[in-house]
Amino acid sequence: MREVGTALLTVGVQSLDVAVRADLVREVAGARQWVPLPGARGEVPGVVVWAGRAVAVIDLARFQPGLAPLAEGEARPRLVIVACGGSTLALPADRVSEVWKVHDDKVAPRHVSDFPLAGAEIVFEDRVLPLFDPDLLLARLGVGA
């Protein structure tokens, strides 16, 4: 019988923890220097070259009030490469969990979390984690999903 559930990774930036669907994750790399783009908006401050192509760096801290934005030249200890629609994104992170699985009945519309890139949240043990939604990110950035 097929196991029911959603495979996830927890991606952390400072005090923010976000669940990311494992099937979107292409790689979890170590700290990587990124290339700052002149005049770039804060949410997409630069790019990294990954697998022979330039990938936009997304600063999750920019979407959550109270967190320190990624500083120029700052490389967080992990770089999570995520598929997002037809694009690929790089999420600098302070920590990344192992893959874990949650039953689908633990996924609910977002009520508790105020993370704007999540349309749903995971109720897991004694925690509530926002579930990162790439389409919401693209919408926030003004890019069609």
Next chain:
Amino acid sequence: MGLAATFLVLRADRVDLGLPAAQVARVVDRADWTAAEPADVEQLLGVFRMGSRAPAAPCARVLILKTPGGEAAVGTARALLVREILVNQLCELPPLVSPGGAPRVLARVAQPEGAPPLLEIDPAALCALAATETPEGDGS
């Protein structure tokens, strides 16, 4: 070794800004330039917003760029370096970094091991942007 492209490079704090050398017609000392004050490359690109350098350093040299319509001038206060990059290291920038259909002045990026990354400037797009800006100090 593969095919290499040659760039005239302005070195900023964390990145080189490269103009394809084949599209730079000539470089003129600012003291020898008698036409209108050229727009500063870095101001056009918004490098100052990166906190890279205090603004308003006067241009020291003028770059005459070949454009589809002829030639256009831009200025820089920085020293110019010549740098070669393997063509297979140059990657197109993703659309996500150009919000709302903003002009793509930066075309490609290279991030070679052990060397500063390079952002390739599209000279035609840079000149088009310069034409829409009023250069600081241009009293003409």
